Amino acid sequence: MxxxxxxxxxxxxxxxxxxxxxxxxxxxxxxxxxxxxxxxxxxxxxxxxxxxxxxxxxxxxxxxxxxxxxxxxxxxxxPQSITVAEWLDQHLKRWNSKLANTSKKENDRLARIITEKIGRIQLQAIQPYHIQQVIDDSEKFAHRSRMKILQLLRRAFAEAVSLEVISKNPAANIRAPRAPRAEGKTGIAWTREEVQKFLEVAREYRLYPLYCLAFSIGARIGEIQALKIDDLNLQDGTLNIQRSVSGRDDKTYPLQISGGKTEAARRKVRLPEDVKPILAAWLFRLEEDRKAAGPQWNEEGWLFPSMNGKLLRYIPFWQNFQIVLKRSGIRTGTIHDMRRTFITLAIRSGVLPEVVAKIVGHSSVRITLEEYRRVQDDELENAAVTLTGLLG
The missing domain is CATH 3.30.160 (Double Stranded RNA Binding Domain)
Structure with missing residues (x-):
């Protein structure tokens, strides 16, 4: 024995x-x-x-x-000589190979947070209390980031166990950080009347077709920036969304173009009939812009380029959005609220939530309903009218 x-x-x-x-x-x-x-x-x-x-x-x-x-x-x-920082680096080289650039960048950011705390500790010496310390010390970060840190640690150590580098996963039994108490949904959804007021003002500006498309299909602004002319097929009335732009072209948020946020984000959407002539007129406008720019034009194939044909940057677009928003006199909101507005108005119009989720590229209808759908004031008023007489 x-x-x-x-x-x-x-x-x-x-x-x-x-x-x-x-x-x-x-x-x-x-x-x-x-x-x-x-x-x-x-x-x-x-x-x-x-x-x-x-x-x-x-x-x-x-x-x-x-x-x-x-x-x-x-x-x-x-393996006793491998530190946590070295193992995370090896793990992410394998894991990131199948991810979009935005996800790679996010994983690298999370790894830096982890290695600042426990990066020098040998992998075989790591204990659950080390992991708990990382989670406790990350309170200054958003709850979502803290959850991602724990998920990365669990995944990296699970791989180390499967490769027999360590015997146990020290992050396996760490309790997930508690989410802060919800203070209600952020962002707004404009009413149909507010959208009309906004578009009436936007008609005076070059990017009017972009705003029409955003309110018509609920695409992310990064997806609209990354659209190519070849993605648009007016003959069959479809639009291929296959790429996304992230960042603002500055030192803090460098500009990157990736293959879409998720698998669900890469999709083909059917265009509403009323937006087709607007986009057809826009293609004609692009030809005029190309001729006017002459040799200064950069032929890069973007559907909504800047005046010289280059990729439309976020900051100039944001500035134009703020001007239109202020002039229209509607409630203050963000660029992303155009997406919330489409989702809310589409569901109110009778489109099934699971269909709306497909149109906007959500991986789950839960995200569509819980994070984007907004209950509007007139819906509450209509409910009160509908419920009148319920007591007999």
């Missing part, structure tokens, strides 16, 4: 297999000699199971034989 112990004995041969009560696992351990400080270097692989489980013991013995063979070939890397 193997001797139960909390750790390896003081002296071992090239390698050994023993049961670790502390980890509730069988351990295959190989001795790599001494480091420059005279400290013993070892590699351990843990196999979850009871002390009496001979199948698990045999797995550990097979792993030890594999480690010894790898050591003889010089193919063995000591």
């Amino acid at each position: 193997p001797k139960k112990e909390a750790g390896p004995p003081e002296r071992r041969a090239l390698g050994s297999v023993y049961y670790s009560a502390a980890h509730d696992s069988w351990c295959a351990e190989i001795n790599l000699g001494l480091d420059s400080r005279g400290k013993r270097k070892t590699i351990k692989r843990y196999f979850k199971g009871s002390e009496k489980d001979r199948k698990v013991q045999k797995k550990a013995e097979a792993k030890l034989a594999e480690l010894i063979a790898d050591s003889g070939r010089g193919a063995l890397v000591n």
